[in-house]
Amino acid sequence: MIISNFLTNRKSVRDFRDKGANPDVLDKIKEIIKNLLTEEDLEHIVVKLYENGKIISTNLEGKAGYGGVMIDSPHYIAISLKDTEEKTLIETGYYTEKLVTEIINLDFGTCWINVGNLSDDLKKETFGEDMANVEYLLAFGKAKRKNPFKEEPYSVKKGIEEIVYDTEVDNFFTVEDLEAKGLMDIFYYVRFAPSTKNLQPWRFLIKDNKIELLLRYNQWYDSILVDAGIAMYYFEQLATYDGFNSKWELVDSQEIKIDEYTYRKIAEYKL
Template sequence: MRFTSLVEDMKTIRDFKKVVVDKSLIEEVMGTDNDIRGIIEDSNDSVVFIENGKMFYQTLVGGAGYYGKIIEAPHYLAIVSDVYPHHKENSGYIMEWLRVKAWRLGLGTCWLSIEDEKELKNYLRIKEEQEVVALIAIGHPYKGIFKTDVSPKSSRMGIEDLVYLKGWKNPCKIEYLDSRGLTNIFYYAKFAPSWGNNQPWRFIIDGEKVFLVIDREEKSSGIDRGIIMLYFEKAAHEEGFTGKWNLDIEENLEDKYNIPQNHKIIACYNL
């Protein structure tokens, strides 16, 4: 199934069945090393499967959670990474890709914030020099007849609020995007989840380049950046634009595009 078909209906799940997930499904989600390659070449990230969800939940109450509250699930997945430039972006990209794969297999997931990394590292027996960067709950969604998901769907800004042409706050019209075959890319990119669904990103198109601009005060410390790069890149590939993100950004681009001081350009995608 196409990436774009999956993410339009994909939801965060906070209520899970208490049954374990078949190992074959977990293995398919985690895949091989080639399946979890992110935006950084030769990165040394690893996905850790936490099988005993009940013990993890009881041990980590207060140490991780969704808005500070740990979500009880049969299992959890964590990404452990060395510290290198853009390692948080890379982990966000990888973990969100695992969430999409899980959804395709009928599994639900929920992003969890890491409140006490030291305690989490001790639990997972992680090397001191490494970080536990990303954490999700995973399992079969609970669909009992006596419990209905009443969570409101998050509102998201439209394309014309997110995409600028050749400069900050210079709106990019849908007609222009249509003429270049770019509309679907930005349409599906806007479904990318973010902390508090704040959508702390904007895009600037200049010729064959698309720049990703991020709010310097974003809460996720890089995770959200990796997530939006995944959504944009996968949607672009399905539209026939087979480029990739470049995080080695030249200096003074903020001045060139009149970027305000509380924002910065962090990546460029060559169409």
């Protein structure tokens, strides 16, 4: 899989076919989940596949989804968090998106659904007593065929010059300078990483032979850390493809305020 092609073509699916996956495919996805949790030692995250999606979508109709409309899917994967520490939220984004790539590679569509605002009682009723801390669902299944005469919605992505800083915030890198550093393709494609409401809150500051990951916001929201984890996952995949072998390292949060925006440093990547 060429990750750059994957990212530019990656889209959330809102309309799924009713027919679910074959039992052997579901077993394969369960094995992928098991291996992911074991290999990465994700002790603060619980992931569970629900084969009968109709029960979940019926329970959550009018209570979750987009604009109060639940995404009907033949199957769901629930992501339950044992805590909401920064590291846990970042790992949730990183490893759930890693799971997304595996599922899409099996020729299924996916869609993130935030269910963190549901009551504990509804979560227990829907997902079971042991899953009262579900924060996200991953709907998956076969996408319905698209109308070839209907224009697809398009999410505008920020330009490279808007998200990469040279040494200090708001001192923007030029495309030519990024090209000279061999980083142009990474930053071009990481812009396509999904984020809450397409806010694209991440910024990258290149300084002293390392890249700092900043979150830019004027009002804090917890899922911004999940967005950060998603971007970190795709950045590493793109960087590995281009010959870089480093990994993001989380750092103690540091904040600076510029005009109406706060910039919060959360991780570093050594070049």
